[in-house]
Amino acid sequence: MxxxxxxxxxxxxxxxxxxxxxxxxxxxxxxxxxxxxxxxxxxxxxxxxxxxxxxxxxxxxxxxxxxxxxxxxxxxxxxxxxxxxxxxxxxxxxxxxxxxxxxxxxxxxxxxxxxxxxxxxxxxxxxxxxAIPVLGTIEDYGRSQVTAAKGIFNGTANFVLSRMAAEGLSYEHVLAEAQDLGVAEADPTFDVDGTDAALKCVILANVLADGDATYTLDDADVEGIRSIPPSALDLAAEDGRTVRLVGEATAEGARVGPRLVPESGPLAVTGTQNVVQLDTDAAGALELGGRGAGxxxxxxxxxxxxxxxxx
Amino acid sequence: MDAAVRAYTVRLELVDEPGELLRALEPISENGGNLLSIYHERGNLTPRGNIPVEVDLECRPDRFDVVVDALRDAGVTVIQAGEDAYTEQVTVLLVGHLVDTDLSDTLSRVEACSAASVTDLSLDAPEGTDDVSSARVHLAVESDGVVEALETVRAVAEEKDLQVVEPLVEGSA
The missing domain is CATH 3.40.50.720 (NAD(P)-binding Rossmann-like Domain)
Structure with a gap:
């Protein structure tokens, strides 16, 4: 269908x-x-x-x-x-x-x-x-073994933030460029307001809760990236950090918002890449990356x- | 770098000679520490006639003692290295009408309500103080007070209609 x-x-x-x-x-x-x-x-x-x-x-x-x-x-x-x-x-x-x-x-x-x-x-x-086998990996490890999933779940928002940080350009400027490149849709609301990332985190929270609780988009704490000015990214960069739209899911719920992450860390991917980090009890943190859309x-x-x- | 990486502040005393600062920083990077900032108080001498330097660095908790030992092995005077003196450094960004909403009040309330003290503030107001500006705040927080400190920042920011960009810390979902 x-x-x-x-x-x-x-x-x-x-x-x-x-x-x-x-x-x-x-x-x-x-x-x-x-x-x-x-x-x-x-x-x-x-x-x-x-x-x-x-x-x-x-x-x-x-x-x-x-x-x-x-x-x-x-x-x-x-x-x-x-x-x-x-x-x-x-x-x-x-x-x-x-x-x-x-x-x-x-x-x-x-x-x-x-x-x-x-x-x-x-x-x-x-x-x-x-394309990233997040749910398959959680199934393989066992739902109860994975305590949290966090990552970059929206390529459009990540493209916008990483271009803003690299070029010092405004949100509006980079969004227009992303639309020209076909990276962002004419109506980018779903992506830049965090809704798309939040849906994915809600699904992950539902999987991690494994029937003990169920969540919908209304239960998620969601913030987008529209109000992030270039000056905030500059201040983050002076500190060796950057800002990314990060989604988090645990058995207790889902949260999406702009967060400070180390510039050299696994979540600071650039462009439209997605990355998901699974925290496991026994195996530490696993990182899965690749193309999140298409x-x-x-x-x-x-x-x-x-x-x-x-x- | 995984989520277990923490920020630490180390206070050093350096002899006022060329190359001393570089010599003091090498043991940090060579032992898995990531330098965040260096505050070099050149005009300010310690009673022993040395220059106090404050270094913020990130590393895994299990590497921190290695870094401190390496500094001492290199002959660097480490003033503050007792485990109890370590605080965690938490960085947050605030975005919004920071000046109009009384930034110093915002910061003093964060300090008043939580186990946090503001160690550094950078304000960037490209459009002047009337428009949206950004601030980066370094907080020194007692090691188990991070969640509480962030909650305080969120509450004050919400009241003043400011946006907070929080660091990604473990168990924060």
């Missing part, structure tokens, strides 16, 4: 990973073939005509599939229509892989309840830091989840 950058990349890459795509839906249309679709033909049609097929989007939900990939845009509050897609799949005892953050950030408890009653399973590696990068995380479901 969903034929944006991530959904299209999943369709394009699924074959290489040994999977058949039997249905694709965008917001208006769907195409279904139980014997497997021609991925390239679907993508060509989408780019030429703006639609994936002639059927109603609901037809994809009724198709004979093993795993539903939910890659529609993230929505807040009731997380619809993504949540409804998850519910439909679980009612049919099918597995679900999410790229859409909404259902696990805003309705984690509801998703967990539905999953408990279903033979289907839900995975959501792609919702946190794109169609193919996020699709790689989706397909990693699909592969995990084969076990």
């Amino acid at each position: 969903g034929a944006g950058a991530v959904g299209r990349s999943v369709v394009a890459l699924a074959g290489e990973h040994g999977h058949d795509v039997v249905a694709v839906a965008d917001s208006q249309t769907a195409v279904v073939d139980d014997d497997g679709l021609d991925a390239q033909a679907v993508l060509n049609r989408k780019s030429e005509r703006g639609s994936v097929g002639d059927a109603d989007p609901g037809a994809a939900l009724d198709a004979e599939y093993d795993v539903l990939v939910e890659a529609t845009p993230t929505t807040l509050d009731d997380a619809e229509p993504g949540f409804g897609h998850v519910a439909r799949a679980l009612e049919r005892d099918r597995d679900v892989v999410l790229a859409n953050k909404g259902p696990v950030a805003e309705r984690y408890a509801d998703v967990a309840d539905l999953e408990a009653e279903s033979a289907g399973r839900v995975r959501f590696e792609a919702t946190v830091a794109g 169609g193919d990068e996020t699709a790689s995380a989706v397909l990693a989840d699909v592969r995990r479901l084969e076990d």
